[in-house]
Amino acid sequence: MCVAGLCRSVVVSEIISVREEEENSSKDNGSWRKIREMQGRDCRQAFTVSYVERGRNHRWRCAEVTFVCSDAALCQRWVLSIREQPKQLLVYINPYGGKKQGKRIYEQKVAPLFTQAGITTQVIVTEYANHARDHLRADAELKQFDGVVCVGGDGMFSEIIHGLIWRTQVDSGVNPNSPEEALQPCSLRIGIIPAGSTDCICFATVGTNDPVTSALHIIVGDSQPMDACSVHHNDTFLRYSVSLLGYGFFGDVLSDSERKRWMGPARYDFSGLKMFLTHHYYEGTVSYLPAKGIMGTPRDEARCRSGQHSNMKYANECGSKLGEDEWRTVRGKFLAINAASMSCACPRTPKGLSPAAHLADGTTDLILVRKCSRFDFLRHLIRHTSKDDQFDLAFVEVHRVSRFRFMPRHCQSDSDLNLQEFHKRQIFGPLCRDHPACGCSPHYSSWNCDGEVLNHTAIDVRVHCQLIKLFARGIEEMTVFEEVTNPCAI
Numbered sequence: 468m469c470v471a472g473l474c475r476s477v478v479v480s481e482i483i484s485v486r487e488e489e490e491n492s493s494k495d496n497g498s499w500r501k502i503r504e505m506q507g508r509d510c511r512q513a514f515t516v517s518y519v520e521r522g523r524n525h526r527w528r529c530a531e532v533t534f535v536c537s538d539a540a541l542c543q544r545w546v547l548s549i550r551e552q553p554k555q556l557l558v559y560i561n562p563y564g565g566k567k568q569g570k571r572i573y574e575q576k577v578a579p580l581f582t583q584a585g586i587t588t589q590v591i592v593t594e595y596a597n598h599a600r601d602h603l604r605a606d607a608e609l610k611q612f613d614g615v616v617c618v619g620g621d622g623m624f625s626e627i628i629h630g631l632i633w634r635t636q637v638d639s640g641v642n643p644n645s646p647e648e649a650l651q652p653c654s655l656r657i658g659i660i661p662a663g664s665t666d667c668i669c670f671a672t673v674g675t676n677d678p679v680t681s682a683l684h685i686i687v688g689d690s691q692p693m694d695a696c697s698v699h700h701n702d703t704f705l706r707y708s709v710s711l712l713g714y715g716f717f718g719d720v721l722s723d724s725e726r727k728r729w730m731g732p733a734r735y736d737f738s739g740l741k742m743f744l745t746h747h748y749y750e751g752t753v754s755y756l757p758a759k760g761i762m763g764t765p766r767d768e769a770r771c772r773s774g775q776h777s778n779m780k781y782a783n784e785c786g787s788k789l790g791e792d793e794w795r796t797v798r799g800k801f802l803a804i805n806a807a808s809m810s811c812a813c814p815r816t817p818k819g820l821s822p823a824a825h826l827a828d829g830t831t832d833l834i835l836v837r838k839c840s841r842f843d844f845l846r847h848l849i850r851h852t853s854k855d856d857q858f859d860l861a862f863v864e865v866h867r868v869s870r871f872r873f874m875p876r877h878c879q880s881d882s883d884l885n886l887q888e889f890h891k892r893q894i895f896g897p898l899c900r901d902h903p904a905c906g907c908s909p910h911y912s913s914w915n916c917d918g919e920v921l922n923h924t925a926i927d928v929r930v931h932c933q934l935i936k937l938f939a940r941g942i943e944e945m946t947v948f949e950e951v952t953n954p955c956a957i
């Protein structure tokens with residue numbers, strides 16, 4: 468089918484909207500006359516298709532093409548051809564995330580696209596922390612929605628999954644508090660409109676932090692399954708994590724930066740530099756269950772890409788219980804203990820904390836950075852921003868695991884303490900009890916759990932394969948184009 472003499476085609480699954488052109492419409496600015504001149508008098512039907520056009524760096528934009536034909540039935544089939552797209556969405560906006568632009572970004576860039584695509588919305592601008600989580604847990608009439616949209620950063624996304632996962636378990640009679648329970652996957656998809664400080668979950672699942680691109684992934688109804696870890700302390704549920712669980716460096720950066728929220732996203736640079744200079748290390752024991760039956764390792768060259776590895780469920784996942792004897796243990800002094808359940812790519816590190824990690828394979832990559840010199844730690848950090856392998860250093864080890872535990876050194880009673888209580892005690896005592904005057908490392912760091920500080924240090928982490936779904940498709944290989952469907956052929 469030709470437009471202005473050019474043969475054009477559109478990928479059916481990337482149609483945003485289709486509208487019939489009315490011949491006598493008041494909006495007709497002579498286009499029908501032009502269509503007739505070029506296509507002949509037989510052309511009685513025309514329709515305009517809005518579709519996804521790819522730009523640079525995984526960005527999507529909306530483009531339009533008008534098709535003409537003589538056959539009304541063909542035209543109708545096109546109008547009905549849009550595949551399952553969401554029709555009703557529940558939108559939560561965090562007005563205080565990132566640079567406080569969430570509301571403006573949604574109203575100016577996203578809402579008009581939803582309207583064009585015929586999507587209706589219920590919009591809730593949050594009024595306090597955990598507003599969205601609590602609304603999803605108890606109040607939201609979820610049956611009427613095809614998905615939930617989160618406008619904010621990783622912390623806001625974390626609220627949404629906590630609400631949704633909890634609600635799904637309670638509705639299906641699963642005890643969300645038990646670390647041994649197989650959790651019920653959430654059926655509603657979540658869309659992320661990036662409006663936070665790091666926005667790593669959006670970047671690692673879409674390839675860019677661009678609100679329009681994210682809105683278009685929602686409109687075309689993309690679906691990307693994603694793993695989530697449950698974090699427990701002594702059989703008490705603490706939180707879920709989908710991206711980074713970090714103790715030591717990333718935990719300290721987060722807790723320091725929370726006191727500097729007024730700085731906006733720059734707080735992470737400030738606290739990052741401060742914590743790098745402080746150079747604290749922490750002692751403890753990490754035990755882990757290596758992932759079984761896996762098809763890759765954290766040292767692979769291959770990346771998690773759309774339609775390839777991102778949807779691989781490894782044999783170990785969701786699966787057979789591994790015996791207690793298969794646990795491995797590492798004791799030592801660590802600058803950082805990180806678990807990356809996805810690459811954790813973000814503008815700070817476009818390849819990510821664990822570049823070969825997969826979104827939906829039922830595993831997390833456990834990265835142990837042992838105590839080393841400041842210079843060596845800097846080498847490790849800088850490698851996140853270059854082609855060099857950040858794991859190819861003597862003091863770094865990385866394991867693909869399905870479960871892990873951490874126990875800080877020092878007395879059991881300390882590690883059982885709620886961290887707030889522990890920090891209170893520290894105010895009245897020296898940081899290091901062994902060497903009161905030396906100013907060396909404190910005993911405990913805290914865990915950075917997708918950008919939220921955890922109150923306990925001793926934790927038990929289990930990966931739940933494909934527990935949630937996003938309106939995304941993973942990062943596309945730049946050279947790969949999907950099969951193109953010519954409208955003449957439908």
Ligand SMILES: CCCCCCCCCCCCC/C=C/[C@@H](O)[C@H](COP(=O)(O)O)NC(=O)CCCCC
Pocket residue numbers: 620621622623663664665666667710711717720721735736739811813815816820848849851852915916917918919
């Ligand atoms: C000298 C060059 C140093 C380069 C360091 C590169 C390493 C950066 C890794 C960043 C990993 C980010 C993982 C994502 C974490 C987010 O969940 C969390 C909260 O995000 P948000 O809610 O949007 O604010 N962000 C962080 O914890 C920030 C870590 C920044 C560390 C410098």
Ligand SMILES: Nc1ncnc2c1ncn2[C@@H]1O[C@H](COP(=O)(O)OP(=O)(O)O)[C@@H](O)[C@H]1O
Pocket residue numbers: 560561562563564565566592593594595596597598618619620621622623624626662663664665666918919
């Ligand atoms: N209305 C609100 N007022 C204050 N805090 C909020 C509000 N809505 C959400 N939050 C909290 O703000 C924190 C940070 O949100 P996020 O969107 O991740 O921004 P950032 O990326 O800048 O950290 C989250 O912990 C979330 O629970």
Ligand SMILES: [Ca+2]
Pocket residue numbers: 694807808809824825826827828829830831
């Ligand atoms: Ca994973």
